[in-house]
Amino acid sequence: MFLAESCAHKQQSGVCPDCPVRARAICSALAPAELEQFASIMQTVTLAEGEALFNEGETGDYLYNLTSGAVKIYKLLPDGRRQMTGFLFPGDFIGFAVSDTYVYSAETLSEVTVCRFPRTKLERMLESYPHLHRRLFTLASRELATAQDQMLLLGRKSAKEKVASFLLSLRERAIQRGEDGNPLYVPMSRSDIADYLGLTTETVSRTVTQLKTSGAIRLLEGHRFQIKDVGELQLLAEGA
Amino acid sequence: MFLAESCAHKQQSGVCPDCPVRARAICSALAPAELEQFASIMQTVTLAEGEALFNEGETGDYLYNLTSGAVKIYKLLPDGRRQMTGFLFPGDFIGFAVSDTYVYSAETLSEVTVCRFPRTKLERMLESYPHLHRRLFTLASRELATAQDQMLLLGRKSAKEKVASFLLSLRERAIQRGEDGNPLYVPMSRSDIADYLGLTTETVSRTVTQLKTSGAIRLLEGHRFQIKDVGELQLLAEGA
DNA sequence: CAAAGGTTTTGATGCAGATCATGGTTTGCC
DNA sequence: GGCAAACCATGATCTGCATCAAAACCTTTG
Incomplete structure (x- = not known):
């Protein structure tokens, strides 16, 4: 019992385009x-x-x-x-x-x-x-580990830290899927994001505007965020 | 491959007092x-x-x-x-x-x-x-399922709902371990509870006092809570 | 292209819970 | 017994985010 010959994988997760079972x-x-x-x-x-x-x-x-x-x-x-x-x-x-x-x-x-x-x-x-x-x-x-990170976010982070962490973790996962993660595709609405971060749509909107004004990000067409300063976001994500 | 004869279990978790490996x-x-x-x-x-x-x-x-x-x-x-x-x-x-x-x-x-x-x-x-x-x-x-419940609590519940939910879930688990769960043993400090619920010690303390005053619970000696009205707590836990 | 309906942004105001401050109670330790 | 260190409770004040309101923008459809 080892790797199937037909399909030499490097990862344990992700989509396998070749196999009948895609996972x-x-x-x-x-x-x-x-x-x-x-x-x-x-x-x-x-x-x-x-x-x-x-x-x-x-x-x-x-x-x-x-x-x-x-x-x-x-x-x-x-x-x-x-x-x-x-x-x-x-x-x-x-x-x-x-x-x-x-x-x-x-x-x-x-x-x-x-x-x-x-x-x-x-x-x-x-x-x-x-x-x-x-x-x-x-x-x-x-x-489970990401759920624990999310508990830390929900229980102890400020609105700004929450939004910054969110964008970074989306980026992280995009990169793990093999995309380059910048610009970042953000398919969810403000209200979805708010309900993910334990905030209101208004607060998410205001916070995104702040990040835009401070120059950390830029909004592009079609639900895309350009991350102009990853380091800045990383600082914001854990309180700076 | 089926249950070991030496030890007829009904549960998949908990402590097994008889076995060399206690789990x-x-x-x-x-x-x-x-x-x-x-x-x-x-x-x-x-x-x-x-x-x-x-x-x-x-x-x-x-x-x-x-x-x-x-x-x-x-x-x-x-x-x-x-x-x-x-x-x-x-x-x-x-x-x-x-x-x-x-x-x-x-x-x-x-x-x-x-x-x-x-x-x-x-x-x-x-x-x-x-x-x-x-x-x-x-x-x-x-x-993972309890982690998701906790996210709901952290992101969307009020202080009162959080404390009520916390006590109920402690009770639930005590019962699942075979204890009767009332009075409920609460070994953690106010500050531990606060950090679990995304609150401050002061807010936890005040909220417990409220529950005491409203007659839902009573504090006993030795970190024990008597739950006087489970139904009341259940209502409070989801917003009433 | 105009009307309609949704989403996002921005502004004004309010409040739940944080922060700051104090005293009481218990515990441990010399 | 006395003193320090936790812990818990409670009061006074402050604030970050929610709530309420409305305008700007975007999307769909007739």
Whole structure:
């Protein structure tokens, strides 16, 4: 059991354009014949901007792997207050359910394509490939670490620090996906960002204007941010 | 491969008093002979209140399983602001490192005993028991779900909602460990609670007083809270 | 291209919780 | 017993961000 010949991967996450199962996390650990097995239970689905993949509380029938576009996941309070818990990009998994229902809602930020796996079938199949759980564990641990960073941000950072940290972490992830991250594509609205950072749209807007005025960033056409001074942002992100 | 005869578990987490390896998450999936293997690389360590298990940034040489007492884990900003990312109780694992260094600090809240596993040895051994990764994945997924709840709390709840939610979740976990959860043992200081909830000690103190005055709770001797009205707290926790 | 509806920006005002300050209580230590 | 060091509670004041309001801008559609 080692890397499939058909597809020499350097990363454990991301999108693999060649394999029938597009997720590096899975396909880099399987032989071509095994891959076919997984591909056989999977469907490729395309969704328009603003569509829901699923809502919190629904039975978690499917697990998704995002292959293009971006997705937001969030939780709601009964009175409608919303907290984004993450933004997902190509290569990310969506909808691993601890219980039998989804614990958050997921909605597209752009047109997206996903690989959709029926949960029970997938879990049954995973039984036969126990080493894949190691990959999944690694992915979950990594997500947990970023969740902890986000707690630090939400609990202890100022508005300016939050926005600076947000832009830097988006950039970081873009770079990890192999993009150059500058200009940075920011597909989410002010209100999405606000709900991610525990702020209001007004405060996000004001803070972005401040960063623009101070010369750290510049807004370009089509949801793109040019980061003019990374060092400046890094200072702002941790309090300067 | 099924449950070890020596030890019939109902839960996937918690402390197993009978097994050499005290963690249910591990021992419930292993045969007695396999258990011995794990026990052979493990040390049982006792720590006094206020001692550090490790600090953020240090090389992650050990993984711990808590068998008695309580532990706090937290992250710091350069200027000393602190965010608690979790409180850990018997049965919980501490120190799974994504990178080769710890991504948070861990410190005891009381006298604790832990099982200490050298990380590289443990990882080498886990290679031979791939099905254990499934357990670990489940544990990590569960932690991720509580991290998301905590993000909702930090980003979108008021001080009163935060404190009420905190008490309820402590109670919940005490019950899951088999305690009755009322009166509730709260081993952490006001300042620890504040740093967990993204508040100041003063605000925590005032809010607790409010809950006391409104009759929802009562303070007892020895860090114990009597919860007089669970329903009231549940209403407060989500905004009422 | 005008009307309509959404999103972003900007300004004025308000307030929840931070900050600052003080005293009380408990704990440990010489 | 006395003194320092934590911890907790509570009052007075301040402030960063929320809220409220409205204008500017952008997108869609008839």
